[in-house]
Amino acid sequence: MEVIIEKIYQGVLNGDREIVIDSVQEAINAKIPADVILKESMMPAMAECGRLFEEGEYFVPELLIASRAMQGGMVLIKPLLITENVKSMGKIVIGTVKGDLHDIGKNLVGMMLEGAGLQVIDLGSDVDAEKFVEAVKTNDADLVGMSALLTTTMENMPVIINAIKEAGLKDHVKILVGGAPLTQAYADKIGADGYAPDASQAAKMAVNFLSEKKNNLT
Numbered sequence: 562m563e564v565i566i567e568k569i570y571q572g573v574l575n576g577d578r579e580i581v582i583d584s585v586q587e588a589i590n591a592k593i594p595a596d597v598i599l600k601e602s603m604m605p606a607m608a609e610c611g612r613l614f615e616e617g618e619y620f621v622p623e624l625l626i627a628s629r630a631m632q633g634g635m636v637l638i639k640p641l642l643i644t645e646n647v648k649s650m651g652k653i654v655i656g657t658v659k660g661d662l663h664d665i666g667k668n669l670v671g672m673m674l675e676g677a678g679l680q681v682i683d684l685g686s687d688v689d690a691e692k693f694v695e696a697v698k699t700n701d702a703d704l705v706g707m708s709a710l711l712t713t714t715m716e717n718m719p720v721i722i723n724a725i726k727e728a729g730l731k732d733h734v735k736i737l738v739g740g741a742p743l744t745q746a747y748a749d750k751i752g753a754d755g756y757a758p759d760a761s762q763a764a765k766m767a768v769n770f771l772s773e774k775k776n777n778l779t
């Protein structure tokens with residue numbers, strides 16, 4: 562197992578999409594659980610890319626090819642992370658906020674939410690307040706999930722929350738936020754209903770919000 566995990570790790574680090582795809586398939590065939598593949602190879606490799614970027618050894622092109630390599634592997638493990646035939650418990654609109662192109666974490670959160678039985682409407686990255694509001698209305702969403710990876714773009718979160726309030730939708734949706742620079746204190750400050758540090762906790766929190774909503778209706 563360790564050899565395959567190491568191959569995936571190195572593949573992401575070196576931005577070698579083919580190696581990542583082949584090795585992830587090899588890991589799946591060897592019955593290594595999808596969450597182990599993710600947490601022990603791809604996520605640490607991406608964290609190492611970040612460290613190398615901070616130290617000036619990696620630049621934006623290296624980050625880009627590493628993330629493409631990781632996305633190649635994610636396509637293969639996505640169906641395994643998602644439990645099939647789960648009836649939708651509720652709807653969540655998710656997106657990375659305006660000005661921010663980082664979508665790997667948001668995609669992971671989306672997968673975990675689907676795995677937890679939610680219907681996910683993914684607006685992609687660089688999403689402004691207007692698009693969030695429109696999507697909540699047209700999909701009659703129960704929840705909104707916002708992601709930000711930059712200290713500059715996390716400041717767009719309160720703008721989106723205010724737009725949701727101004728549109729008169731705040732009583733209908735719970736707002737969940739996350740992303741590396743965020744904290745519980747920041748989430749409280751901007752009036753979000755919840756903060757989750759990782760994808761699995763985001764899914765747990767979303768399920769709790771939906772259960773609370775259901776209990777309040779009965």
Ligand code: B1M
Pocket residue numbers: 604607608610611612614615621622624625628655660661662663664665666667669670705706707708709710711712713737738739740741742756757758759760761763
């Ligand atoms: Co960028 N980048 N990047 N980057 N990049 C960071 C974020 C940075 C920390 C790197 C560094 O300096 N060490 C830094 C931000 C510094 C800061 O603001 N404090 C940075 C920078 C500076 C930049 C640029 C400005 C660089 C430049 O151009 N000079 C630029 C900005 C572009 C833009 O967005 N406008 C930029 C560009 C890029 C790429 C496009 C090259 C690429 C993104 C590709 C893509 O996403 N498609 C990229 C990458 C890959 C990174 C790093 C290396 C990895 C991010 C990642 O995917 N992590 C990152 C360094 C790092 O994080 N160590 C970095 C893996 C992912 C699984 O984790 O996204 O944290 P994460 O998601 C986690 C949790 O945060 C949480 O759950 C996820 C899974 O457990 N979570 C949520 C996320 N969203 C959530 C939502 C929730 C709940 C939980 O509820 C809804």
